[in-house]
Amino acid sequence: MKILTADNIGFCFGVRKALETIHSLLRTGRKTYMFGQLVHNPGVIESLRTLGAEIVESLDRVPRDSKESFLVIRAHGIDPQKKEKLKRHFFEVVDTTCPIVGKLFSTVQRAKREGYRIVVFGKVDHPEMEALKGYVEDAVVSESPVKPERKTAFASQTTMSISEYSIFLQQILQKYFEYVKEMKIFNTICEATAKREREVERLAKENNLVIVVGGKNSSNTAKLARIASRFTRSVQIESERELKKDFVNYDKIAVVAGTSTPKSDVEKVSNKLQILCQEGR
Ligand code: SF4
Structure with missing residues (x-):
């Protein structure tokens, strides 16, 4: 079995900037919230929660400690009127809308x-x-x-x-x-997603199985799986735990990922595939 990992993996710069921002705010020790899921990836959200970040789902659910807290606006942007209202509630609203x-x-x-x-x-x-x-x-x-x-x-x-x-x-x-x-x-x-689209199309034509790694709620990850499925079998998984033993029956597998998937998740999938392959021999 040949396993190939796409060249275009890891966070895009918009997601990276949003994550760098929230990490630096968390380091200040001040309570930090994100308005909605900062990134459409459950693993990343979980690790942010572990560091103390919490999600504010809507304007009606402003937390009690908002006046002392940061609120981070995600890369997807926000309705400007909503942002103005949020500014009145929080110590500081930090906007990481991707340029x-x-x-x-x-x-x-x-x-x-x-x-x-x-x-x-x-x-x-x-x-x-x-x-x-x-x-x-x-x-x-x-x-x-x-x-x-x-x-x-x-x-x-x-x-x-x-x-x-x-x-x-x-x-x-x-x-x-x-x-x-x-x-x-x-x-x-965005060119970062267009590049992945072109690459997944090429890889789908050259491989028997395309594994797309990323959050099930990530629009650009789902798109990659849909595009790959036009040419070959494609599956979307969130982590290596979802890999199935019968994947080793495919002789050429490509591993790709959306822009909100950490590089380490892709590496874990590729490594686990190698192990499954060795076990299957
Ligand atoms: S537009 Fe979206 S996918 Fe493109 S760099 Fe910005 S956050 Fe990433």
Whole structure:
């Protein structure tokens, strides 16, 4: 059995920055909260909890010690009005919105000011899209083609698939091109995720099994598993404990991971696979 680990593994810079920030706040000794899960990875969240960080789920659940505590806003960003309200409750709100996500927000806001209807290819319940609605309230967020207005600007959630965004736009154009008078298309997909998408596609074509390591609630991890499954068998696991013995029946296995998966999780999966393979001989 040949086991190959993808080149693009480990946290993207947005997640790394958010984690570095929360670790440095925790080191101050002041109570530190995160607004929602800082990273869509249960192992990482668990280790932050061990260090004393806790999650604030919503504005209605502000903890009693908020006035003495830090609150960290995750890389997905936040509705600006919500952020202002949170600032009134906490000692300090530390915003780790990824600059690439911030650029998406300013892009759609500018296009809205220019009179465009905003259509975003994204998951309506994803925190990044919930935050975006705070910038452009009437933005249409959808994963399937929608009828545009005569003047429409298109953008994408930063972690969506490049190929699926392209299909989304083609389907809209095929159906509504005559209706639309003016359109703008922004490629707002983050290069860190696009790179992994290209790599997983190549690896899926060259291997019999692709193991995608990452949180089940991570949108970009699920996307990698979906893309790989178009070409070969793919499974998504959160840790090496989910590896099955029959995986050793595949002669070529690739291990890939989402941008919120620690490099060490990927290494543990590869190492355990090697052990299973040796045991199976
Ligand atoms: S995936 Fe891209 S946009 Fe999202 S946090 Fe990472 S670097 Fe930022």
